Amino acid sequence: MMADGRIVVEFVAADGAVTPRADTLLVVGDGRQPGPAEGWAGMVVAQPAATAFTHALGCQCCLPRGGLAGLMGDLFRKRATGGLKWFTRLVVVPPPGQEALWRASMEKDVLAQARFRVEN
Structure with missing residues (x-):
C-alpha cells in the first residue's frame, strides 16, 4: 500500500x-x-481572489481556474x-454559508484533487 x-x-x-x-x-x-492570541503569529494567511467558483457553460478543461482551486494551485506552486x-x-475557513461552494470548487478541479485531499 502506498x-x-x-x-x-x-x-x-x-x-x-x-x-x-x-x-x-x-x-x-x-x-x-x-x-497571536489565536496562535497564528508568523503563519501565512491567504484569501482567495473574488472570482466565480462555478461556470454554467464550457467544459472543465476550458474553464478558468478561479476561487479556491486557483488559490490552492498557487499555494502548491509557491x-x-x-x-x-x-x-x-x-x-480552510470559508465565509459563512459558502462551505459547499468552496468544497465544490476544490472537488471539481482535477489539479486540486491531485495535490490535496479533504480530510473532513
Whole structure:
C-alpha cells in the first residue's frame, strides 16, 4: 500500500476552533486575520481572489481556474518553489454559508484533487 502524499485539507466553520501547528497554512475567506492570541503569529494567511467558483457553460478543461482551486494551485506552486514555508496541512475557513461552494470548487478541479485531499 502506498502512502498518500497529498496535502491534507480541513474545512472549518468560521466560528470553529482551529489548532495552529507549524505544518499548517491557513486560508481565511472572510479576510479576518487571526492574531497571536489565536496562535497564528508568523503563519501565512491567504484569501482567495473574488472570482466565480462555478461556470454554467464550457467544459472543465476550458474553464478558468478561479476561487479556491486557483488559490490552492498557487499555494502548491509557491510551496514547491520555496516561496512559502513547507506545509502538509491546509485549513480552510470559508465565509459563512459558502462551505459547499468552496468544497465544490476544490472537488471539481482535477489539479486540486491531485495535490490535496479533504480530510473532513
